Ligand SMILES: Nc1nc2c(ncn2[C@@H]2O[C@H](COP(=O)(O)OP(=O)(O)OP(=O)(O)O)[C@@H](O)[C@H]2O)c(=O)[nH]1
């Protein structure tokens with residue numbers, strides 16, 4: 001007789017699910033209890049942190065709470081740092097937290113301690129949740145009855161979440177979607193990978209998979225892809241790639257849920273606001289606590305493998321994407337550059353990508369095109 005006492009199939013993937021639940025709580029500005037052997041901390045983001053929650057956290061604390069900040073933010077606060085650190089908070093003072101985590105001209109006002117593993121977990125939670133990377137970590141007693149209703153997650157599950165999510169990618173739907181200029185196109189939707197939504201492989205034409213297949217990894221850019229923002233070249237890159245693939249025997253465009261270089265749309269808008277005040281694309285991100293690029297591409301390589309691709313003709317200017325495909329075991333046979341139209345608003349952005357992140361972009365040629373009014 002079948003075993004009717006339990007639901008064994010529900011066990012598989014539970015560690016992923018527990019992190020997903022914790023991330024939902026965290027995004028809703030509710031604290032999460034993170035456990036590592038005998039140690040427990042409440043973790044709360046600085047976004048949405050208000051006085052009643054601050055008071056409850058102080059009340060539950062069994063040792064001094066701390067504010068954990070990433071290296072990028074500490075550099076903005078005036079320290080030479082390549083690793084995250086924490087600042088003790090004898091009282092949970094919202095104004096001081098706001099200053100240390102977000103204010104533009106703030107300087108660090110207290111000693112910065114090296115992080116412990118639970119601090120790293122707290123930052124990782126904020127990263128997965130796509131919130132501002134600044135977190136309050138409050139040591140607590142996990143048996144405290146006041147914490148009974150709070151979502152609990154194991155630190156080890158948070159730490160392995162992103163690589164697990166890459167491994168658990170699976171196709172959940174596919175259908176033909178004829179596109180203008182590329183009528184023979186199929187959309188293949190994958191669940192898993194990065195971000196909070198699904199990933200889509202757009203199969204244009206019928207590429208010969210025995211030869212190197214033209215592939216573009218395209219990170220979502222709502223403003224550029226959909227609305228034609230002049231601030232970047234994403235919309236052109238997207239449409240030009242589809243058109244090129246349709247005319248040249250087909251290819252695969254991976255549309256990846258990595259808005260804002262993996263920082264999420266809200267942080268991208270925070271960065272755009274800073275850019276409107278004169279900051280460049282990378283410095284604006286650093287003010288918010290982000291390093292150059294938060295994206296991983298291991299799951300994109302996994303999508304290609306599941307589609308039966310091993311040899312790739314990659315369409316990108318980004319050396320990190322190329323290295324990631326090689327590292328994941330794909331054979332990058334050739335490379336093509338993909339440059340959109342230069343605009344007065346995007347030329348500085350493109351130059352920064354070349355100067356700061358080593359993208360293969362000929363900015364002199366772009367400036368010449370812009371001046372010639374192309
Ligand atoms: N944080 C941040 N993200 C941005 C900004 N402008 C555009 N983006 C994001 O940058 C990403 C660009 O994606 P891609 O064009 O696929 O990647 P890329 O690194 O430029 O590489 P290639 O285009 O392949 O050469 C998208 O996720 C955009 O949403 C910005 O000013 N700040």
Ligand SMILES: [Zn+2]
Pocket residue numbers: 221223224225232233234235
């Ligand atoms: Zn863009």
